[in-house]
Structures are given as structure tokens and as C-alpha cells.
Amino acid sequence: MFPLQRYEKADSVQDAIRLLSDNPEAKVISGGTDVLIRLRDGKKAYNQLVDIHDLDELKICDITADGTIRIGAGISFSEVIASDIIEKHLPHLHKAAETVGGPQIRNIATIGGNICNGVTSADSASPLLASNARLIIQGPAGKREVALSEFYLGPGKVALDQNEILIAFTISKQDYSGYSGDYFKYAMREAMDIATIGCAAACLIDGNQLVDLRLAFGVAAPTPIRCKQAEEAACGEIINEALLTKIGDALAEDVNPRTSWRASREFRLHIIRELAERVIKNAIENAGGTLT
Amino acid sequence: MNQNITLTVNGREKTLNIDVRSSLLEVLRDQLGLTSIKQGCGVGECGACTVIIDDDIIDSCIYLAVWADGKSVRTLEGESKNAVLSTVQKGYVDEGAVQCGFCTPGLIMTTTSFVEKNRGKEISHEEIRKAHAGNTCRCTGYQTILTVAGKCLEPGKEPDE
Ligand SMILES: Cc1cc2nc3c(=O)[nH]c(=O)nc-3n(C[C@H](O)[C@H](O)[C@H](O)COP(=O)(O)OP(=O)(O)OC[C@H]3O[C@@H](n4cnc5c(N)ncnc54)[C@H](O)[C@@H]3O)c2cc1C
Ligand code: FES
Ligand code: FES
Numbered sequence: 001m002f003p004l005q006r007y008e009k010a011d012s013v014q015d016a017i018r019l020l021s022d023n024p025e026a027k028v029i030s031g032g033t034d035v036l037i038r039l040r041d042g043k044k045a046y047n048q049l050v051d052i053h054d055l056d057e058l059k060i061c062d063i064t065a066d067g068t069i070r071i072g073a074g075i076s077f078s079e080v081i082a083s084d085i086i087e088k089h090l091p092h093l094h095k096a097a098e099t100v101g102g103p104q105i106r107n108i109a110t111i112g113g114n115i116c117n118g119v120t121s122a123d124s125a126s127p128l129l130a131s132n133a134r135l136i137i138q139g140p141a142g143k144r145e146v147a148l149s150e151f152y153l154g155p156g157k158v159a160l161d162q163n164e165i166l167i168a169f170t171i172s173k174q175d176y177s178g179y180s181g182d183y184f185k186y187a188m189r190e191a192m193d194i195a196t197i198g199c200a201a202a203c204l205i206d207g208n209q210l211v212d213l214r215l216a217f218g219v220a221a222p223t224p225i226r227c228k229q230a231e232e233a234a235c236g237e238i239i240n241e242a243l244l245t246k247i248g249d250a251l252a253e254d255v256n257p258r259t260s261w262r263a264s265r266e267f268r269l270h271i272i273r274e275l276a277e278r279v280i281k282n283a284i285e286n287a288g289g290t291l292t
Numbered sequence: 293m294n295q296n297i298t299l300t301v302n303g304r305e306k307t308l309n310i311d312v313r314s315s316l317l318e319v320l321r322d323q324l325g326l327t328s329i330k331q332g333c334g335v336g337e338c339g340a341c342t343v344i345i346d347d348d349i350i351d352s353c354i355y356l357a358v359w360a361d362g363k364s365v366r367t368l369e370g371e372s373k374n375a376v377l378s379t380v381q382k383g384y385v386d387e388g389a390v391q392c393g394f395c396t397p398g399l400i401m402t403t404t405s406f407v408e409k410n411r412g413k414e415i416s417h418e419e420i421r422k423a424h425a426g427n428t429c430r431c432t433g434y435q436t437i438l439t440v441a442g443k444c445l446e447p448g449k450e451p452d453e
Contacts, residue, residue: 102426191425
């Protein structure tokens with residue numbers, strides 16, 4: 001038995017917002033793969049729940065008339081993997097989803113929960129950051145939109161009020177059209193492990209020119225981050241091995257990994273550079289480019 | 293904190309009065325006596341509690357029982373029909389993929405769901421491994437288990453119905 005004090009099932013997003021507003025102690029549960037683990041640990045913070053599991057409103061995954069991709073917060077990682085839209089336009093997110101947990105976890109864990117949980121190791125965070133994802137959030141006063149880059153406030157802290165629900169992620173056409181991508185997760189075990197470092201890249205190339213690079217990391221800093229220095233070093237440059245080295249050098253200013261039982265700061269810095277080169281190379285090759 | 297839920301368990305519809313704080317594992321074991329399902333870790337790591345819900349495998353230890361309302365649940369108890377083992381069950385026996393047996397009910401559900409979804413497709417050894425990554429076995433070393441999954445996908449191993 002989970003040590004719950006109070007449990008309410010919401011039958012719509014609106015209903016969930018009302019239930020959360022009525023009880024300031026209540027928290028949201030969606031797939032529960034973070035929340036129920038915390039309850040098993042006896043964490044009091046999650047003993048009053050408003051349940052949004054399986055709400056249809058959070059299950060959209062489509063492209064709107066203006067070309068914007070919408071990914072509902074309640075989409076499971078298995079559904080992310082099965083989506084043709086995501087596989088075609090956001091290959092780095094598709095790959096990241098494949099690295100989450102094992103199949104049982106992927107069938108239940110949601111992409112919205114992964115981001116709202118706020119941890120830097122969340123596998124969907126760096127690919128979504130690389131594609132300039134925005135969040136649609138609903139609260140008592142209606143809907144608002146925020147860039148994912150502004151959503152992370154600190155370790156485990158996100159810009160979400162207690163009575164707000166994340167509805168969906170949106171990625172506008174200019175942020176995916178023509179881009180190729182790749183993701184690599186470095187972990188201590190091959191499967192069922194949290195990332196030691198996760199790296200996502202999205203590239204736009206024109207012949208042998210790297211028109212645009214977006215590079216993002218999980219666990220390279222207290223929150224998932226974009227690598228502005230590395231991106232600047234890359235944009236508009238001719239694609240070759242020397243460019244990869246240049247990007248790797250610039251990267252040192254972007255990241256700030258910590259020492260933990262999983263790995264030391266020095267080891268992580270090494271992995272960060274290695275992964276960046278590998279992921280960018282793959283993304284360029286997926287786009288039809290070659291490194292000379 | 294009780295509530296009624298109606299679900300199909302191994303093909304039979306049941307209405308149960310459950311405590312909303314229960315995991316599906318607790319309801320299936322304690323209220324329906326389906327003790328094939330094991331609680332190993334209780335936190336989604338080991339897969340000993342794996343059941344199939346509407347064609348997908350889940351860890352029943354971290355699945356609220358209320359979520360199963362209106363759904364169809366399959367556990368190992370429903371896999372043999374008229375005392376005849378399913379293809380996957382028979383595969384585990386023939387291959388000697390069972391030692392202490394603690395992980396076996398969960399693993400058989402994982403293999404069963406995998407085989408049902410992938411029959412007729414080209415499947416690599418790597419995909420078979422990945423599909424079983426959510427189940428821990430402390431005895432067998434996995435090779436025999438992966439062999440069963442591969443053999444069950446071979447042509448001629450049709451579903452048992
Ligand atoms: C065995 C195991 C392996 C795992 N492996 C990985 C892994 O490899 N990679 C990885 O990134 N994660 C992993 N996780 C962590 C977890 O599965 C993910 O973070 C998952 O995406 C969380 O989603 P959920 O729907 O289960 O979230 P929940 O547990 O339901 O919620 C997580 C948090 O988000 C909030 N929340 C959820 N949805 C919303 C919403 N729509 N609006 C507002 N707030 C919301 C909740 O209040 C809570 O704070 C693993 C977990 C387990 C148990
Ligand atoms: S008991 Fe459920 S995964 Fe271990
Ligand atoms: S047979 Fe003993 S744990 Fe698998």
C-alpha cells in the first residue's frame with residue numbers, strides 16, 4: 001500500500017486544476033514512475049495526489065496547420081518511439097526515448113513527467129532543448145507558454161505553480177524543418193540506468209557548410225543546458241575534423257559537471273567532449289554530410 | 293479510501309472493491325490470489341511483477357490498481373489453456389530457462405508480449421535483449437531466456453489460440 005493521505009482522480013485538465021487549487025498540499029501524478037518511487041521511500045511531499053493518468057487531453061501528438069509539432073505531456077516514451085512524426089522530424093528525441101528505463105517503464109513513464117520532475121538526467125530534456133521546445137501550461141487563469149530553456153530553475157526546480165498542468169510541448173517548423181539530429185546516453189550500464197551524461201545535437205547543413213548547430217546536454221550542469229559557445233563556434237563553418245575539435249574546445253566554457261558516486265567531474269568533462277564529437281558527427285552524417 | 297473497479301483478468305470480467313492506495317500487484321495477489329506475480333524490488337527495477345495490460349507490459353508494483361479500471365490484465369495464470377502450456381511457457385521449459393523461478397512469471401509475460409508484437413518481423417538479437425532489459429534474473433545468465441524469445445519468433449511457432 002502506498003502511504004497516501006488523499007487521492008483524487010481528475011476527469012479533465014480543468015478538473016485537475018480545480019482539485020489542485022482546492023488543496024495546496026496536493027501534487028500531480030501522471031505515469032507515477034517518479035512519484036510512486038518517492039512514496040515508496042516514504043517521502044511525505046507526495047502523499048496527497050491529483051491523478052491525471054491517461055487523460056485524453058494530454059495524449060495529442062500531431063502537426064498543426066502552421067507546421068508546429070505538438071507532443072502531449074501524457075504521451076508515454078513508448079508512444080514517443082512509435083510516433084512517425086517524431087521519428088522523422090525529431091530523430092534525437094526518438095533516440096533519447098529509446099534509452100529510457102526498460103520496456104515496462106517506457107510504457108508508463110510520460111514525457112511531461114520527465115520534464116516536470118526537473119532533474120538534469122531526464123533523457124528527453126536535451127533533445128527538446130536542442131529543438132527549442134516550448135511548453136504549454138494551463139492554470140486557473142488560463143494557458144501560458146514558456147520556453148523549455150526558461151523552465152528549469154535549478155536542480156529539481158521548474159517554473160510550474162502547484163496548481164498548473166503541463167499540457168504539451170510545441171516545436172515550431174523553423175526549429176525542426178531540415179534539421180537532422182542524434183542523441184547519445186552514456187551510462188554505467190547499457191540498459192535500465194540513469195544517464196551519467198546525455199547529449200543531443202540538431203544540425204542544419206548546406207553542402208559542406210554547417211549552417212546551424214544546436215547542442216544540449218543533460219548532467220553536464222545542475223540543469224539540462226544548451227551550449228552557446230560551442231554553437232557559436234560551429235555556425236556557418238565548413239564541416240571537417242578540425243571543426244569538431246574547435247567545437248570541443250569551446251564546449252569547456254559551456255558545461256559545469258559535478259562529482260558524484262557515478263563519475264568524477266574530470267571524467268564527465270572527458271565524456272562530454274567525446275559525446276559531443278560523436279553526436280555532432282552522426283547528426284551531420286544523417287543529414288547527408290561528410291567529415292573531410 | 294475504497295472504490296469499485298471493473299477489469300478483465302485473464303479473460304474474465306471482475307468488479308472489485310479496492311483501496312485506492314493499492315498497487316495493482318497487491319490487488320492481483322491479495323484479492324485475486326494470483327501469486328505468480330512477485331514483488332522483488334517494489335520500485336520498477338526488476339520486472340518480477342510484470343503483467344500485460346491491454347497488450348503492453350507494465351511493472352504492477354508501481355501501477356496504481358485504480359488505473360486498471362476498464363482495462364484487460366493478463367498474468368501468467370492465464371497463459372496455459374486446458375492444462376496445455378503456451379508456446380512461450382513451453383519454450384522456457386524446453387530451453388531450461390528456469391532455475392529458482394522467482395523471475396520466471398514476469399519474464400514469461402515480457403517474452404509473450406514481445407513475441408505477440410513481433411511475430412513475422414525481422415528481429416535482431418539486440419532487439420530481443422532490449423525487450424528483456426526490464427527483467428532481472430539472478431540465476432540463469434539470460435542466454436537461455438533470449439534463446440527462447442528468438443525461437444518463439446521462428447516461423448511455425450504460431451500463437452496458441
Ligand atoms: C526503473 C526506473 C528507470 C528509469 N529510467 C529512466 C531513464 O532511463 N531516463 C529518464 O529520464 N528517467 C528515468 N526514470 C524516471 C522516470 O521514469 C521519468 O522521469 C518519467 O518520465 C517520469 O514520468 P511519469 O509520468 O512517470 O511522472 P510522475 O512520476 O507521474 O511525475 C513526475 C513529476 O512530474 C509532475 N508531473 C507529471 N506530469 C505533469 C503534468 N502534465 N503537469 C504538471 N506536473 C506533472 C509530478 O507532479 C511529479 O513531480 C526511471 C524511473 C524508474 C522507476
Ligand atoms: S517488483 Fe516490480 S519491478 Fe521489481
Ligand atoms: S531463475 Fe532465479 S532469478 Fe531467474
